[in-house]
Amino acid sequence: MSKPKTRYDYGRDFNARKYLEQYYKTDDDGKGLETNLSGFIFRKLNSLFEACPKGKGRLMDVGTGPSIAYLIPGSLKFHYIYSTDFTPGCRMELQMWCAGDSAAYDWIGYFKYAARLDQKEEEWEDYEERLRNSIIAILPCDLMCSDPLVPEKLTPVDVLTASFTFSVAADDYDDFENCLERMSEYLVVGGTLILTDWIDASYYMVDDEKFHVCKLTEEEYLKALKYAGYSEFEISKASDSNVSSNSALTDAQDVIIIKAVKKPPLPDGPEVPDSP
Ligand SMILES: C[S@@+](CC[C@H](N)C(=O)[O-])C[C@H]1O[C@@H](n2cnc3c(N)ncnc32)[C@H](O)[C@@H]1O
Incomplete structure (x- = not known):
């Protein structure tokens, strides 16, 4: 069997529209989101963002792909959203949606669902407009570069989100770290990272193409986060809500959502262990 595709293949082999159809297809009123994995992630992000103050902050999503789904909960709280991705075809899908292009992917079910969660279903178009106004940039990003956003210069943001990006970009655990x-x-010191990713996956499918995923356990995610200077973890897993990934699309065992806070750097000197 051929080797799963890596980042070198994304520009040619990642079919952004197929990805959306396979992972984000829903009915026009978003009813399917009440029971599927994407709806689980959406509701979890919604509840994590509820704790954030409205309006002031800046959010950056790492590896947004062609999907605005998980930017919708963020736009309820953040007026400034930066979307980033490695693949030009993904950034183009996002640009089409932001420009209101009639050929853009239709997210109506997600907006209706978001509005319904707030008991404001008839106002769903306001949710759409709010997200369009919030996305202030769609930037190229390569996590393999020492500065992933180069040549862009951005000051640290208040919240970083990433779904199914770090495990996809990394070759192995060290790379992931x-x-x-x-x-x-x-990310500012004291800022929040919300990482959504597969547990124990080695690939995911888009159409007939198999893409590499770095196989990581829950313990490895937490180890890498601690190493990168995070604490105050809040963890949810799809399996706890009886939701799972589509086994025809990935060999993932579960999906984990980790909220973590960036600690101030330690002063020079011997490392002090976290208090229990
Ligand atoms: C599985 S998709 C996830 C997309 C989106 N975040 C979601 O939840 O649907 C993985 C994304 O990672 C991006 N990606 C792959 N390698 C990358 C790299 N080295 N740097 C940044 N993004 C990368 C791909 O372009 C793709 O959009």
């Missing part, structure tokens, strides 16, 4: 450290430079 490096990617986390690099992106963490873009």
Whole structure:
């Protein structure tokens, strides 16, 4: 069997529209989101963002791909959202949606669902407009570069999110640790990271193409996060809500969502262990 595709293949082989159809297809009123994995992630992000003050902060999503789904909960709290991705075809899908292009992917079910969660279903178009106004940039990003956003210069943001990106970009555990450290430079001290990723996956499918995923356990995610200077973990798993990934699309065992806070750097000297 051929080797799973890596980042060198994304530009040619990652079919952004197929990805959306396979992972984000839902009915027009978003009812399917009440029971599927994407809806689980959406509700979890919604509840994590509820604790954030409204309006002031800046959020950056790492490896947004072609999907605005998980930016919707963020736009309820953040007026400034930076979307980033490695693949030009993904950034183009996002640009089409932001520009209101009639050929853009239709997210109506997600907006109706978001509005319904707030008991404001008839106002769903306001949710759409709010997200369009919040996305202030769609930037190229390569987690393998020492500065993933180069040549862009951004001051650190208040919240970093990433779904199914770090495990996809990293070749192995050490790579994963490096990617986390690099992106963490873009988060303020005291800022929040919300990492959504597969547990124990080695691949995911897009159409007939198999893409590499770095196989990571829950313990390895937490180890890397601690190493990158995070604490105050809050963890949820899809399996706890009886939700799972589609086994035709990935060999993942579970999906984990970790909220973590960036600690101030330790002063020079011997490392002090976390208090129990
Ligand atoms: C599985 S998709 C996830 C997309 C989106 N975050 C989501 O939740 O649907 C993985 C994304 O990682 C991006 N990616 C792959 N290698 C990358 C790299 N080295 N740096 C940044 N993004 C990368 C791909 O372009 C793709 O959009």
